[in-house]
Amino acid sequence: MRIRTAAIALLAAVAVAGCSEVQPRAVPAPVAVAASTPPPPIWLETPQMTSPATGWTLRWIKWGINASELVRTTDGGRTWTDVTPPAAAALLSLPDALAPVLLARDGQHAWLALCCAGQTDASAGMVTEVFSTSDGGRTWTESELRGPADGGPASLSFTGPDNGWLLFTMDPAGPARFGQLYRTDDGGRHWTLLAADVPASCDDPSLTVATTSTAWIACEPPGPLLVSRDGGTHWAPQPPPRSARGVPQVTGPTGFMTARPACGLYLLVTHDLGRTWRRVQLPSGIGSSPDVRFLSAADGIVMPGVSLGSPVPVVYLTVNGGRTWTAVPQGLHATHPELLGYDFVSMRIWFAWYGNQAGALSPPPAPAQALASTIYQTDNSGRTWTAITARDLVPLSGRAIFSDWHGVLSRVPFWTSIRLGAIHPLHAQLEAGIAGVSDSARNVTLSATNRLADSRIGNGPSRGDTSKCRATASSALSSLEPSSSRM
Secondary structure, eight states: OHHHHHHHHHHHHHHHHTOTTSOTTTSOOOEEOOOOOOOOBOEEOOOEESSSSOEEEEEESSTTSSOEEEEEESSTTSEEEEOOOHHHHHHHHSTTOOOOEEEEOSSSOEEEEEEOTTOOOOTTOOEEEEEEESSTTSSOEEEEEEOOTTEEEEEEEESSSSOEEEEEEEOSSSSOEEEEEEEESSTTSSOEEEOTTSOTTOBSOEEEEOSSSOEEEEOSTTSOEEEESSTTSOOEEOOOSTTEEEEEEEETTEEEEEEOOTTOOEEEEESSTTSSOEEEEOOSSOOSSOEEEESSSSOEEEEOOOOTTOOOOEEEEESSTTSSOEEEEOOOOOSSGGGOEEEESSSSOEEEEOGGGGGGSSSOOTTHHHHTTEEEEESSTTSSOEEEEOEEOOOGGGTEEEEOTTOOEESSOHHHHHHHOTTSTTHHHHHHHHHTSOHHHHHHHHHHHHHHHHHTTTSSSOTTOHHHHHHHHHHHHHTTSOTTTOO
């Protein structure tokens, strides 16, 4: 209780510093400065949006340079914060690093696999570093494992915060082939080698995991569809439904696959983890290579394949597992639509982006650099869209000068300097006090204190509007007292 009281006292000082009734001799008023120029756009690779507000992605540090950072957004893609694990920063900047593999499960849990940077001796296999976070990127756990000598990580799949799988491929001199498969049961801290009986001739493998025991590996046709029902220890060919391609999209016991026989494209559905399948008709006019996504056992989206340079005119939705489909006209009219990728958070909220696909063309289109920072968002299933320019998060310290209780001016809020300064006499107390408060309460508190500071530079209550200032300060302090631990 004493430590938490110290943290509350510090936040109280923040709140008081923002109110105009404080005597000037005690706390000089913060000095407003002109708003800085917005930072330049940033270039994003494939974003993974885990909610309408939160998402993760890798971004380029420099256009065309093999260097990147891991960034996270909490405002729907408008601004992005660098959350790169410190040990991963150097690896990401090395020219011989393989493409990193990122998996974001939700706003708190994410994994990043990096391989091969700076390694000269591969005789015992290439070392891969796997970084995991369970607190939105504030802290990371690092683990190390050895993959094949001539390959690297290809995909990550987690069925929950603890159970995950990491697929390695090899590329000796041609198509990527199956290399190794690892599994973790503790969120990525430790990994176990599996799948000794997967054939080395499995080209371009893809992995999907349904449960802690059931998973599939699909090899490029005419290779087999392999299934494991014992947690990945043993694998056996599963005769796929006729003309099926790829691995199932699985939600619980329900899974979906597309099939492409001579008579046309259709959907295959299972409700018993792939033991039996039934045929379901897909909408007509969706082309030979549509993008079929299922968000649950009932909700699915079909985006028709279109010719190069053509926008998608209509998307089909189902809410009953594919029994019926509804056509939804699309309102996204973007430059170079063939470069867009899509992420579906829900049946209504979607994101579209250019990412590094713009740099994949040779030569790239003239506006490629500008395109790579544009994100489109819709909340009505694609009928209308809003364009967003992705930017680095502008810290509050770049927009205002703050005053601490001694009258010392700084561009850094004093509570931030205490948190970042390990030798500050109040550092340990503040960190311990914040650690004792739930994440949600801490986020509300920081948001409230930032609004207080914003009010001093024209983004909130005026200098004379002390009632709003006091109300916000009261909210900040009360949020530090979770209902389960109030005394």
